Amino acid sequence: MSAINQSGWRPEMSAGGESDAPATYTGNRALMLEEPLLFEIGDLDRTGVDLPERPKVASRLAGLERNRPIGLPGLSEPEAVRHYTRLSRQNYAIDLGLFPLGSCTMKHNPRLNEKMARLPGFADLHPLTPVDGTQGALAVIHLVAEWLKALTNMPGIAMSPKAGAHGELCGLLAIRAAHEAKGDARKIILVPESAHGTNPATAAFAGYQVKGIPATVDGRVDLDALKAALSPEVAGVMITNPNTCGLFERDMIAIGEAVHAIGGYVYCDGANFNAIVGRVRPGDLGVDAMHINLHKTFSTPHGGGGPGSGPVVFSEALAPFAPLPFVEKHDDRYVLVEEETVAEEGHSKAFGRMVAFHGQMGMFTRAAAYMLSHGADGLKQVSEDAVLSANYILRSLEGVMDAPFAPSGPCMHEAIFSDKNFAEGFSTLDVAKGLIDEGFHPMTVYFPLVVHGAMLVEPTETESKAALDQFIGALRSVAERAKAGDTALKAAPIYAPRRRLDETAAARKPVLVWKEPVQAEAAE
Numbered sequence: 001m002s003a004i005n006q007s008g009w010r011p012e013m014s015a016g017g018e019s020d021a022p023a024t025y026t027g028n029r030a031l032m033l034e035e036p037l038l039f040e041i042g043d044l045d046r047t048g049v050d051l052p053e054r055p056k057v058a059s060r061l062a063g064l065e066r067n068r069p070i071g072l073p074g075l076s077e078p079e080a081v082r083h084y085t086r087l088s089r090q091n092y093a094i095d096l097g098l099f100p101l102g103s104c105t106m107k108h109n110p111r112l113n114e115k116m117a118r119l120p121g122f123a124d125l126h127p128l129t130p131v132d133g134t135q136g137a138l139a140v141i142h143l144v145a146e147w148l149k150a151l152t153n154m155p156g157i158a159m160s161p162k163a164g165a166h167g168e169l170c171g172l173l174a175i176r177a178a179h180e181a182k183g184d185a186r187k188i189i190l191v192p193e194s195a196h197g198t199n200p201a202t203a204a205f206a207g208y209q210v211k212g213i214p215a216t217v218d219g220r221v222d223l224d225a226l227k228a229a230l231s232p233e234v235a236g237v238m239i240t241n242p243n244t245c246g247l248f249e250r251d252m253i254a255i256g257e258a259v260h261a262i263g264g265y266v267y268c269d270g271a272n273f274n275a276i277v278g279r280v281r282p283g284d285l286g287v288d289a290m291h292i293n294l295h296k297t298f299s300t301p302h303g304g305g306g307p308g309s310g311p312v313v314f315s316e317a318l319a320p321f322a323p324l325p326f327v328e329k330h331d332d333r334y335v336l337v338e339e340e341t342v343a344e345e346g347h348s349k350a351f352g353r354m355v356a357f358h359g360q361m362g363m364f365t366r367a368a369a370y371m372l373s374h375g376a377d378g379l380k381q382v383s384e385d386a387v388l389s390a391n392y393i394l395r396s397l398e399g400v401m402d403a404p405f406a407p408s409g410p411c412m413h414e415a416i417f418s419d420k421n422f423a424e425g426f427s428t429l430d431v432a433k434g435l436i437d438e439g440f441h442p443m444t445v446y447f448p449l450v451v452h453g454a455m456l457v458e459p460t461e462t463e464s465k466a467a468l469d470q471f472i473g474a475l476r477s478v479a480e481r482a483k484a485g486d487t488a489l490k491a492a493p494i495y496a497p498r499r500r501l502d503e504t505a506a507a508r509k510p511v512l513v514w515k516e517p518v519q520a521e522a523a524e
Contacts, residue, residue, distance in 0.1 A: 042073030102444040102456025105296035113366040127357040138334035153283030156319025167291025167310030168202040177321040177351040186235035194243035218408035219245035240269035244448040246414035256286020275413030278380030288315040298367035309363035385461035419453025423485035428453040434478035436493035
């Protein structure tokens with residue numbers, strides 16, 4: 001075998017990360033182009049277009065005219081187009097390669113779904129269009145709602161929440177409304193260590209006191225500790241299932257029974273529904289409310305700031321308190337229920353609204369296309385393949401990376417590793433940066449907090465075995481370098497447009513305004 005191994009790393013690379021390749025005049029590395037700022041390409045004293053003299057007319061700006069230069073660089077059209085095109089080529093995307101981010105479900109988004117979301121009548125529909133002109137859109141919302149209720153065996157639903165944490169808040173507000181309707185103002189929400197990090201934040205935002213519940217050594221909720229924490233002050237429990245460690249909570253039914261026995265409710269974080277869709281119905285486990293990230297389980301990869309959608313399904317006990325608006329079908333016509341009505345019709349207990357209108361139409365359309373194209377049997381295969389992919393990665397890295405929960409059995413949709421067996425001085429961060437040199441976006445790192453140096457990998461169901469094998473090979477190579485104490489790894493990434501940064505400083509003290517460099521005066 002040549003001196004270059006499968007990872008692309010060469011033994012002669014120094015600890016500083018420099019290879020024996022000569023430097024280039026431009027700083028470019030073939031098609032990996034070095035891209036300066038717009039201000040460094042153009043200058044402030046010229047413009048990229050010819051503009052006529054401004055006619056002398058009376059100002060209508062009432063003293064608000066600009067009184068100093070705008071401060072933007074002048075560029076020609078090719079310069080501007082090339083700048084943004086080159087920047088776009090430095091983005092990592094699901095269309096370029098596997099996205100192993102655990103807890104995020106970054107899977108391929110079928111182009112059929114995008115085509116459907118762009119159809120006239122969906123993409124350009126105004127939220128104030130009269131109901132008679134929105135029957136098709138309301139039918140799509142109703143279709144998705146009925147699928148979600150069937151997949152979860154939950155009779156009530158709110159479609160309007162815009163994302164996961166928004167759905168969590170919706171569920172807790174319904175729980176609070178249900179307790180207040182009984183004259184029982186409870187104050188405490190129990191949140192296990194294995195739950196998503198937004199859960200305690202949402203509970204606190206909703207006005208509850210948060211009490212943590214420890215995890216067992218195998219990464220699941222400590223049932224005995226949870227039962228010991230129950231009291232008449234407990235409004236409910238927020239539990240993530242499958243949990244943040246990528247494990248199914250085996251005591252879910254027992255947890256529900258214990259919480260219900262003291263008059264509380266069970267909220268389930270459904271962000272990981274991709275692992276159980278078509279296989280497990282949360283309503284059968286005693287869940288009273290659960291949000292479902294449409295943008296994760298039912299198309300459109302999660303991330304990038306939105307748009308998102310987090311419908312919440314409700315048990316029979318909480319369904320009357322679900323927020324407005326929602327869609328009902330009356331014979332062959334769809335109605336958007338936007339106001340509380342008489343008690344006999346079942347809407348008088350709604351706690352209010354979560355959003356001004358009906359939710360994210362683009363996500364409803366994508367989810368409907370995803371559901372109809374897969375069918376019930378296809379959705380079941382989605383979860384099975386996602387779990388198979390994660391376990392393939394978990395077992396393929398045995399003996400190379402420490403997997404703290406592997407002894408307790410298979411994982412669900414994501415595999416978790418620790419930095420336990422790396423050489424002294426090497427950490428999870430080094431492995432993550434090394435993966436960038438291998439051409440992969442790093443997995444989720446240092447989360448969940450219950451695992452030291454956590455590396456959470458979620459391959460999803462949309463990656464082929466060949467793609468998984470390539471990723472496994474790359475991760476194995478970088479992990480072996482960390483175990484061997486390869487000092488060159490400390491300099492990674494070497495081949496990226498930018499080297500290793502002080503990410504903490506960049507996040508806390510970002511430089512958001514360009515300032516022209518001060519020219520040093522020539523020495524006399």
